[in-house]
Amino acid sequence: MKFFSKYKNKIIIGIIIIVAILIGKNIYQAQKYKNPTFFNPQKDTVITPKIQNIQDNLTLAGSVKADENATLTFLNPGKLVWVGVKVGDSVKKGQAIASQDKAQLQKSLQSQFNNYQTNLSQFWDVQNQYKDTVISDTVQRILDRTQYSLDNSVINYEIADMAVQESTLVSPINGVVTDVSEPHAGTNVNAANASFTIINPQSIYFYAEIDQSEVSQIKIGQKATLSIDAFPDTNLDSEITYIAFTPVAGQSSTVYELRFKLPVDNKNLTYRYGMDGDVTITLNQQDNALTLPIDALNDEGNGNNYVWVKNGDKLIKKNVTTGIENDTDVQILTGLNSNDSIVIKKV
Numbered sequence: 001m002k003f004f005s006k007y008k009n010k011i012i013i014g015i016i017i018i019v020a021i022l023i024g025k026n027i028y029q030a031q032k033y034k035n036p037t038f039f040n041p042q043k044d045t046v047i048t049p050k051i052q053n054i055q056d057n058l059t060l061a062g063s064v065k066a067d068e069n070a071t072l073t074f075l076n077p078g079k080l081v082w083v084g085v086k087v088g089d090s091v092k093k094g095q096a097i098a099s100q101d102k103a104q105l106q107k108s109l110q111s112q113f114n115n116y117q118t119n120l121s122q123f124w125d126v127q128n129q130y131k132d133t134v135i136s137d138t139v140q141r142i143l144d145r146t147q148y149s150l151d152n153s154v155i156n157y158e159i160a161d162m163a164v165q166e167s168t169l170v171s172p173i174n175g176v177v178t179d180v181s182e183p184h185a186g187t188n189v190n191a192a193n194a195s196f197t198i199i200n201p202q203s204i205y206f207y208a209e210i211d212q213s214e215v216s217q218i219k220i221g222q223k224a225t226l227s228i229d230a231f232p233d234t235n236l237d238s239e240i241t242y243i244a245f246t247p248v249a250g251q252s253s254t255v256y257e258l259r260f261k262l263p264v265d266n267k268n269l270t271y272r273y274g275m276d277g278d279v280t281i282t283l284n285q286q287d288n289a290l291t292l293p294i295d296a297l298n299d300e301g302n303g304n305n306y307v308w309v310k311n312g313d314k315l316i317k318k319n320v321t322t323g324i325e326n327d328t329d330v331q332i333l334t335g336l337n338s339n340d341s342i343v344i345k346k347v
Contacts, residue, residue: 044344093173201271204266205241
């Protein structure tokens, strides 16, 4: 106690000095680390550039569609007397699938033929009547009218004949029936309430849409990889087969249709219309490139990029030029070596 009492003031002063030194050191360190040119071991991360292959990929969402599809309807109203298919049936090109009652249409065809015969007879009567007459304007008009009447009767007969032929619907493609709006015979139908849809499953392709800012970066024949959601473990090699010249109608932004080859045998209907998936297009790639994580790159705001290179406790700012860039890495073209120590600064 006597010793403490004797040196009490000196002990207190010593403690104050030590505390002041520690506080001062912390303040100095804090101020030092606020300077971006100093390495902060508590926050900053040191890395070295990697030599690796780098790709710039564009991934688009899309779905399976078919190039060959047909929706068939009747040309004229009439009674549906036969339906030869149901949804899910396979049909061949040229196969009949439904028909209307032909009795009324045949009678209409006969009536038009009778009209044609009548007009033909009248035509020859007028021709004979004026064959030895000087053709005046009045006579010429009479002859023209009989010609027009005959022509119209021929046209009306052809229309009636077309109605007979069109009373039977025939598939224009090989495919699968996907929709039958009126499956029951005996009802009166027209184009509005009786339709049959057929899709060829062998004509499928992958459909996607690309923004106008990216469409100039791709071309027909460019390679791509498809992934269909229904088969997550399968990737399909593909390529661009079509790039639309006009934008997709009804979209809020300007996008263009893309089509990709689906290299599959779809006889067993493994891939179905409307299946969703993704397509990845490689826009650019470089093997054995010098790369950095994208977080290591800093932008000065004027289009110039730089990185921090560690030199002892200090950081040196180095400007770099970049090449291919993706979501994780960036290619360094100039400004760095593979043995440089690059610092990723954390705010």
